Every structure is written in structure tokens, then in C-alpha cells.
Amino acid sequence: xxxVTQNPRYLITVTGKKLTVTCSQNMNHEYMSWYRQDxxxxxxxxxxxxxxxxxxxxxxxxxxxxxxxxxxxxxLILESPSPNQTSLYFCASRLAGAREQYFGPGTRxxxx
Amino acid sequence: QQQVKQSPQSLIVQKGGIPIxxxxxxxxxxDYFPWYQQFPGKGPALLIAIRPDVSEKKEGRFTISFNKxxxxxxxxxxxxxxxxxxxxxxxxxxxISSGSARQLTFGSGTQLxxxx
Numbered sequence: 305x306x307x308v309t310q311n312p313r314y315l316i317t318v319t320g321k322k323l324t325v326t327c328s329q330n331m332n333h334e335y336m337s338w339y340r341q342d343x344x345x346x347x348x349x350x351x352x353x354x355x356x357x358x359x360x361x362x363x364x365x366x367x368x369x370x371x372x373x374x375x376x377x378x379x380l381i382l383e384s385p386s387p388n389q390t391s392l393y394f395c396a397s398r399l400a401g402a403r404e405q406y407f408g409p410g411t412r413x414x415x416x
Numbered sequence: 417q418q419q420v421k422q423s424p425q426s427l428i429v430q431k432g433g434i435p436i437x438x439x440x441x442x443x444x445x446x447d448y449f450p451w452y453q454q455f456p457g458k459g460p461a462l463l464i465a466i467r468p469d470v471s472e473k474k475e476g477r478f479t480i481s482f483n484k485x486x487x488x489x490x491x492x493x494x495x496x497x498x499x500x501x502x503x504x505x506x507x508x509x510x511x512i513s514s515g516s517a518r519q520l521t522f523g524s525g526t527q528l529x530x531x532x
Contacts, residue, residue: 308459335518344425346505346522347460394459398518403448403509405520407459 306331308408310395316414317385325380325411327395334400336378337362338370340391341410347394353378354400385415419443420508422523429496430531437491437526439506444487446508448518451480451491454503454525463504464491496530503527 308329317323329336337352339362349362353372367389369381378397382389395408422439429435439449448467452460466473466480466489473480477494493500506523 339522344524346420346422346524348522349520352519396459401511401518403450403465403518404462407461409457409459 306406308395308397308406310393310408310411312411313409314412316416318416319386320384323382323385323413325382325393325395325413327378327380327408328376329378329395329397329406330376331397331399331406332375333397333406334375335402336372336395336397337405338368338378338380339394339396340364340389341394342391350380350393382413385413387415389413390415420506420521420523422506422526424526425524426527426529428529428531431497433496433530435493435496435500435528435530437504437506437528438488439490439508439523440486440488441508442487443508443510446510446521448509449480449482449489450507450509450520451478452505452507452522454505460505493528496528498530498532501528501530 311326334355338350339347341347348364351370353359393411396405398405420441427435450465451463453463454460464475464478468484479492482489504526509518509520512519
């Protein structure tokens with residue numbers, strides 16, 4: 305089944321403790337991206353990657369890092385999480401130049 | 417700044433009603449306008465989309481109306497059902513940088529409740 309998977313789905317952590325949220329897709333998509341969803345703000349893009357080893361900042365990149373060492377994986381790294389990063393995070397992927405984007409199921413992160 | 421403004425924030429209708437969700441954009445370079453539907457605990461899923469050279473697109477009970485001169489577009493749900501209760505996001509897409517990637521800008525979302 306073609307899909308985007310994220311792990312973990314739920315995470316509660318404390319301020320400053322490094323964490324990684326994984327994202328994997330099995331559709332051989334070149335383009336992958338991370339969004340955060342907050343009430344009243346919709347989805348805002350954090351980082352995106354057009355292909356392996358090619359990443360760029362989205363609208364809200366501060367406090368996040370990403371890497372794209374393999375085509376199928378695009379992990380999101382929070383080196384020192386803060387409470388304002390408490391949010392619902394979505395990974396998405398699509399073919400380069402394609403219009404339709406496929407979203408993962410989301411990761412709900414709480415930073416205390 | 418690339419912005420997409422969406423209204424209303426929430427909407428409650430009776431079964432069979434026709435909820436309408438509106439979006440407005442600023443950047444005339446946007447060339448693709450999708451709507452996403454999101455159920456609780458799930459990621460957004462593409463519902464219907466339109467290009468700016470078309471004024472209306474219909475798929476089943478879902479219709480997009482597009483007004484290029486006003487830079488506005490809207491989603492209409494005909495004969496709405498309780499199963500349509502979800503959060504709806506409009507979005508606008510633009511080709512960026514080298515032309516090999518697309519940027520998607522989302523509206524703030526509308527929480528729709530269809531009462532039985």
C-alpha cells in the first residue's frame with residue numbers, strides 16, 4: 305500500500321531533550337516536506353527536500369533540522385525542543401513537479 | 417508575502433444543507449488551488465482541485481467556484497451529510513526556484529459540523 309508513515313504518533317517530552325520524528329514514504333517520491341499544524345494557523349511548512357541531500361527552509365524553520373540521506377526517509381530533528389514547538393506535525397511527499405501531495409497520519413508533540 | 421485567507425473558522429449546518437467555505441489569495445502567480453479534507457487523527461487528504469483557467473469544477477457533491485479577477489475561490493458541499501464533518505483547508509500552489517518543485521500555502525482551516 306502506497307503511504308507516508310510517521311513515528312512516533314504521539315510524543316511527550318521535556319524542554320531541551322533532543323528528539324527525532326521519522327518520516328518514510330514508499331512511493332519513490334522525490335519531494336518531501338514537513339508541516340506543523342496549529343489551531344487557527346492552518347499548516348505551515350517547516351522544511352522541504354527536493355531530493356536526496358537537497359533540503360531548504362520553509363516558512364517556519366527556526367528550531368528544527370532535517371536531513372535527506374535516503375530518498376524514502378526525511379526525519380525531523382528538534383535539537384533543543386521548547387514549549388512553543390508543541391504542535392501537530394505532518395510529513396508529506398509527492399513526485400517532483402506533481403500537484404498532488406500525500407500526507408502522513410501526523411505526530412502530536414507536547415513539550416513541557 | 418504568499419498568503420491564503422480562509423473563512424469561516426467554523427461552520428455548522430443541518431444535514432442536506434450547502435456549506436460554503438471561502439478563500440482569498442494575493443499572489444497572482446499561484447496556478448493550482450486544491451482543497452484538503454482532514455478527519456480527526458488523520459492527515460489532510462486531497463479532496464478536489466482547480467486551475468485558474470477554469471471558473472468551476474465539480475466532483476460528486478463537491479464544487480469549487482473560482483473567481484480569478486477577485487482572487488477568490490470557494491468550496492460548496494451539496495446535500496451535506498454528517499460524514500462530511502471534518503476540517504477543510506484550502507491551499508494555493510506555485511512553482512518555485514528552479515521550476516522543479518512546488519510550494520503549497522494553506523489557509524487556516526474550517527471546522528465543518530453537519531448535524532443529523
